Amino acid sequence: MGQANNKSNAPTRTFTTLVFDRLASVKFAVTVVVVIAVACITGTLIPQGTDVAKYIRQNPDAASRMELFGKLGLTHIFYSLWFIGLLCTLAATVSVCSTRRFSTVLRTSGYARYRAFGSMLTHISILLILTGGVIRGVWGEKGYIELREGETNAQFVTEKNVKLLPFGIHLAKFEIETYDQPKTDTDDKAQAKQGDCCNALLVAWPEKNLKATLPVKVGEEQGFGEFKITILKYIPDFIVDMQTHEITSRSSEPRNPAILVAVNGPTYQNHRWLFAKFPDFTMHTKDTPATGPSPLEMIYQNHGVVEHKTMPTGPIKSFKSTIQLVEGESVVGERTVEVNSPFHYKGYTFYQSGYNPDDLSYTSFQVVKDRGVPVVYTGFALMIAGLFIVFYLNPWFDARGKTA
Amino acid sequence: MFLSAGAVAQTIYMAVRWSIAGRAPFSNMFESMVLLAWAVVVVYLALRIRRQIPVLGAATAALAVLTLAYASTFETKIQPLMPALRSNWLTVHVFMCFLGYGGFAVAALASIGYLIAARTGSKTRPEITSAFDAATAKTISFGFLFLTAGIMTGAVWANSAWGTYWSWDPKETWSLITWFIYAVFLHCRFMRGWKGKRAAWISVIGFASVIFTYYGVNFLLSGLHSYARS
Numbered sequence: 212m213g214q215a216n217n218k219s220n221a222p223t224r225t226f227t228t229l230v231f232d233r234l235a236s237v238k239f240a241v242t243v244v245v246v247i248a249v250a251c252i253t254g255t256l257i258p259q260g261t262d263v264a265k266y267i268r269q270n271p272d273a274a275s276r277m278e279l280f281g282k283l284g285l286t287h288i289f290y291s292l293w294f295i296g297l298l299c300t301l302a303a304t305v306s307v308c309s310t311r312r313f314s315t316v317l318r319t320s321g322y323a324r325y326r327a328f329g330s331m332l333t334h335i336s337i338l339l340i341l342t343g344g345v346i347r348g349v350w351g352e353k354g355y356i357e358l359r360e361g362e363t364n365a366q367f368v369t370e371k372n373v374k375l376l377p378f379g380i381h382l383a384k385f386e387i388e389t390y391d392q393p394k395t396d397t398d399d400k401a402q403a404k405q406g407d408c409c410n411a412l413l414v415a416w417p418e419k420n421l422k423a424t425l426p427v428k429v430g431e432e433q434g435f436g437e438f439k440i441t442i443l444k445y446i447p448d449f450i451v452d453m454q455t456h457e458i459t460s461r462s463s464e465p466r467n468p469a470i471l472v473a474v475n476g477p478t479y480q481n482h483r484w485l486f487a488k489f490p491d492f493t494m495h496t497k498d499t500p501a502t503g504p505s506p507l508e509m510i511y512q513n514h515g516v517v518e519h520k521t522m523p524t525g526p527i528k529s530f531k532s533t534i535q536l537v538e539g540e541s542v543v544g545e546r547t548v549e550v551n552s553p554f555h556y557k558g559y560t561f562y563q564s565g566y567n568p569d570d571l572s573y574t575s576f577q578v579v580k581d582r583g584v585p586v587v588y589t590g591f592a593l594m595i596a597g598l599f600i601v602f603y604l605n606p607w608f609d610a611r612g613k614t615a
Numbered sequence: 616m617f618l619s620a621g622a623v624a625q626t627i628y629m630a631v632r633w634s635i636a637g638r639a640p641f642s643n644m645f646e647s648m649v650l651l652a653w654a655v656v657v658v659y660l661a662l663r664i665r666r667q668i669p670v671l672g673a674a675t676a677a678l679a680v681l682t683l684a685y686a687s688t689f690e691t692k693i694q695p696l697m698p699a700l701r702s703n704w705l706t707v708h709v710f711m712c713f714l715g716y717g718g719f720a721v722a723a724l725a726s727i728g729y730l731i732a733a734r735t736g737s738k739t740r741p742e743i744t745s746a747f748d749a750a751t752a753k754t755i756s757f758g759f760l761f762l763t764a765g766i767m768t769g770a771v772w773a774n775s776a777w778g779t780y781w782s783w784d785p786k787e788t789w790s791l792i793t794w795f796i797y798a799v800f801l802h803c804r805f806m807r808g809w810k811g812k813r814a815a816w817i818s819v820i821g822f823a824s825v826i827f828t829y830y831g832v833n834f835l836l837s838g839l840h841s842y843a844r845s
Contacts, residue, residue: 237803244798251788254788255788259783289783289788353778529698553775594763598760602757
């Protein structure tokens with residue numbers, strides 16, 4: 212019985228040993244690396260993914276060639292199964308090499324054992340980096356979210372579908388900074404292009420017989436008697452979303468222009484929406500109810516000037532957004548996002564990714580959820596440390612040993 | 616001596632340009648080529664190989680001068696940075712990569728020196744060929760460490776700017792190809808004991824890949840690094 216078992220296991224063991232021996236050989240590892248390098252070269256010479264359509268538009272004669280490449284799977288090399296298979300083979304050969312080396316090292320003692328540490332670290336780091344890539348590929352999420360100033364959204368669009376965030380993102384402000392025009396407070400606050408004649412806030416205080424025409428400058432505090440008046444927001448085409456009860460803009464055209472005005476005085480404070488087309492109608496915000504009857508009369512005038520931020524002149528230095536995190540009905544935090552300075556919240560990272568030069572109240576963010584990043588970064592650190600040990604620390608100890 | 620004086624002068628030039636621009640001068644073709652010339656000389660000087668092979672110093676100086684001459688054909692004006700390039704990670708990434716490139720450039724010169732010495736029959740002076748061979752291994756080890764650090768800091772920068780540390784952009788991919796070539800060199804050298812012509816040829820092929828990664832990709836292939844053409 213025992214002999215029969217041994218006989219049936221013998222070919223399996225031989226095959227396994229053969230595979231392990233092959234994976235552990237430097238020759239095989241180098242061959243795999245060379246094949247991956249050739250695949251990489253091919254991937255840079257043949258347009259990949261979304262670049263294919265662009266390439267065909269620019270080179271119509273190449274359409275049939277690109278179709279052939281597509282059929283051969285050469286237009287999505289880096290995400291193809293065979294390329295992922297090659298990376299897995301690399302991972303397997305690195306794993307087997309490391310395991311065998313580790314078991315050999317364990318049989319040694321003293322300095323020889325420590326000498327192998329750098330090489331081990333380097334090879335383990337490759338596995339960590341590949342593991343991080345797998346975590347991203349399998350569990351990662353990546354998409355885009357577009358927002359207009361004043362809008363809130365809790366969905367982002369991926370390549371395949373729309374996904375829901377566990378919180379909402381409200382774009383409070385988007386701004387572009389250029390090199391030629393140093394940013395000033397006035398620039399920062401003057402968000403709308405308008406003239407006093409066509410777009411203004413008429414304020415009257417009947418009790419004191421005071422009247423004024425204030426320019427509509429979003430964010431700028433203006434004095435009127437003992438009151439401070441600030442226009443907090445401008446919406447060109449005001450609408451309340453019936454499902455979310457969010458105030459939003461249907462378009463960038465001033466079809467239903469409205470402004471949110473904050474009035475602050477010693478005896479009266481209030482936030483209210485004023486509508487250019489409905490001067491008799493005002494809407495108080497829920498969170499800031501009026502502190503008594505208003506002593507001020509206000510009329511918002513907008514005579515059809517298309518209000519939009521103008522594209523600043525000069526090279527773009529930076530663009531950034533002030534966004535608020537909304538959970539349920541309340542704002543739980545406010546962050547600034549700019550290029551090279553993303554923000555992280557509940558496992559998601561938001562990257563400032565773009566803007567529309569024709570409508571600067573719009574901006575877009577890349578939304579990424581990738582738990583593999585810390586694993587990859589650990590791999591990076593270990594690889595640098597491992598290489599440093601192999602190339603510099605080990606030779607230094609070797610030299611010290613010789614001189615000792 | 617002259618090489619050291621040149622390196623000091625170039626260091627001062629880059630420091631002044633950094634101070635005027637208010638950022639590291641590593642962001643366009645001119646600035647990066649000046650950095651490459653500097654890196655080639657500094658790596659050669661720092662690795663203390665000049666005493667063993669004096670002729671390598673002349674070759675290094677010639678390469679640095681040629682690089683500077685070619686750099687002068689590009690726009691030399693200080694230009695403002697686009698938003699994505701305004702990052703400290705970029706500074707570290709470029710600096711690391713170019714120290715690596717400097718190492719590989721000196722390695723390629725040493726390998727070419729080896730191949731010439733081997734062809735012209737320097738068998739009577741084997742110490743020259745073995746010095747070239749040793750210099751190749753030493754500079755490639757240095758270059759590999761810094762190229763690795765450069766690729767990794769680049770990945771960290773890409774992740775903070777674009778939300779992905781690796782996107783198979785042509786520049787990234789060619790950096791990886793270069794990394795693979797030198798990884799093969801190191802494995803063949805230290806695991807299989809490859810020396811001489813075979814090692815020298817891998818080094819030369821590796822440096823051809825460095826040139827394509829640095830220069831060819833900018834002009835022949837499009838991608839995230841296309842800003843580097845200017």
